[in-house]
Amino acid sequence: MENANQNAEIHPREEANTLSTGNGNDDQHRELVNSIKEMVESLEPPSLNNSSCCIYKIPTGIRKLNMEAYTPEVISIGPFHHGSKRLETMEKLKLKYFKRFLQRIAFKVEILVNEIKLHEERVRGCYAESIKLNSDDFVKLILVDGSFIIEFFYGLCSRGSQTAIHEDHILIDPISWQTMILDLQLLENQLPLFVIEILFGLACARRFEYRTFTSLAIDLFQRIHSRKLPQNLQVDARHFADLARTFLLPSSRKLVPRHESNLARADHLYTASQLYQAGVKFKVSSSKCLLDLKFTNGTLEIPCIKLYNSTETRYRNVIAFEQCHYPFESHFTDYIVLLSFLINTPKDVDLLIRKGIIINGFGSNNAVASLLNNLGTNVVYDGRNSAYCGLFEDLNAFYENPKHTWKATLKRDYFSTPWRIASTAAAGILLLLTLIQTICSIIQVVKMY
Template sequence: MEKLADSLSGELESLHPLPRECSIYRVPETTRCSHPSHFTPRIVSIGPFHHGKEELKAMEEHKKRYLKCFLQRTKVRISSFLGFIKAREAELRNCYAETIHLGSDEFIKMVLVDAVFLIEFFLKFYQPNFRTDEDPILGKSFLYNDVKHEILLLENQLPLFILNDLFNLAKTAMFETNLYEEISFMTITCFWLRGDIAGYLPIHENLLEINFSRAKHFVDLLILCLQPSQSRAHIPLKDVNIPSVKELHQAGVKFKPGSSNNLLDIKFNEGILEIPFLTVYGSTERLYRNVLAFEMMHGYTGYFNDYIIMMNYLVNTPKDAELLVQNEIIGLGDTEAVPTLFHILDKGCAINYSNFQYSGIIANLQAYCKLPWHKWKATLKQNYFNTPWASISVIAAVILLLLTCIQTVCSLIAL
């Protein structure tokens, strides 16, 4: 027993402390098991979690081509880049929520190759003059589309600070002095995110730059940009019988695209429900799942979690989605896919009854729907005044009814 106790004690002593500053996580198996392809890269690995996997090795040669292009523009030697990373190795390892079992040399080489791949990828997207006819990614749209989505997988992240610092180091000695003069890593990253990701996750044009310096990595940057524009007064959510868009429409609620570009800024005021515009694409679910997973694992307030729950109640059927399409809140597309997306995502969300960000809006919607006058007015408008001809017919019928009444009254007086 003493020998066994010594062995176990040794294992306990050798445990690595969990770094407080970690921000890059491996998705829990309970979350991954139902949709593993949404969290696992199939084309390119970035960072240590999937480094060296056989099915991802084909992209390693392309990464090195990008590294070669990058080095050809700067006078900084490759040994200087490696030494620069070496000095920050401990800090880099501490960004990951688990021990990275790569030797120092392998880890440093991996960081350089992957970091420069991202830098060069954004540079080529920002400045087409940097591309070549032989470019294996930006020259082939199908490969580019796969790569761009995998850059935003939670398990495929590198800390932003090392990307930014390596870019700045390269700028210190360029073969052409004005080559990167007015370009920063923030500039090219935000240009790419705004150009290629905005359709999947609408973000106000200035929020990327505002939050860039605080962000730990790309997924963190998206979460920071999704924080509500103003704090909401929270009240306990007592009744989760949230009316759908169709039910709200029948109760007389009007719908309009949100005045804010923040996807989460749903508002209700004076009978008008504002929902920010969104379009659902084939890769939307994958992006949303990674944002949700990071929000939960990093301990952020569940704003995106609450948005998914709210939208799941509002867009319950294709008819709900159709009404939002008619009101230019959802981009044209498959109205069957929208409710399905939120139903699926909602299964991974948890509602906090005491701190649900839309509780006030829900209470106001429920109160609005309970007033009979709103429903009567909506029924009258939707069924009898929905077209000019219907309105004319109703008015004519009312006039005819009034004339009949007057004639009857006159007849009775004559008697």
């Protein structure tokens, strides 16, 4: 009993010692615990409106392939490249445009500032990364950049504004003008269209021939891309990179439904040269939309692909935007992956140039093949979810049918030119005559016996 009592007395003491030791550990690691708490508390609260996010930094894996394709050369728009030493010269130009904007509209700056302040948080929410600028500097950036874009676009599009156009040519040399248009389509170099629309509505809508800024932007992009948007297409672009993507897509009625079956995959396709050897005919399509590919009765129709120095930059930024914002509607990415399968060597490029499908502004077939192969590098792509699953399936099935290969070989080797047709016919007649002569000889021999 005594031992039991002693044991009973020991347990509370041991428990107290254990608790004491625990408190000691708490004191020992208190600095680490506080550091972790501060780290967690310093995090920004999650955005309440994640759906508004639409302007992203380029993912590292994509950026490293060609950094220049994602970095503005002449002008910075928005906060991501604001303050770049390389672009300081254009900051002065933007201020000249801002002054011209204020003189044109004769509008109080206070009203513009108050309106932008009301929408500041919504604008900040459009960027995937937090903006380090304080409120006043951020609003100033929006006003200067937004008014510059309005003035610049209006000067290019307005039929009755010869003065503005003349001033643009004085302020901007032709080379910078072309580069600037490209800079305005970079994913990292954007202002949300809705905030430019607010400025336009407050100051310009009653004075300009365009009712909305979006209609002005569409007019300019139609001239840049030499393509009109379908009238029934509802344009809901969030910024210029999104609008550039819209011009590459079909209308909503013609969008190819993405394949939902797990049986079909768009992860293997024979090259253009291989398909041509198997009898596939290549024809330039009359469609102005790059994505309108059709394969019917052994003929693959592909819209004309015009490749110039600016093409890689435009395409790369559209692909990056789809990767970040449209992971399940990446129709242009699907198209680029298809081209990378179809065009693998300069031989494939040469074939499509001869068919009028590719217009090569690079001057080198190697450069075209390299470009189209590299555009899809490090891009997240699921062959089961491609818009072209059906096309992949049909083309591969055509190639793998021996009947088509035999027919193509016969036509290519014996009936491709008038001389070959004549030679084949002569050989056939000679063979027939030889056969007849042989039969006659055999008949004569048989009669003799």
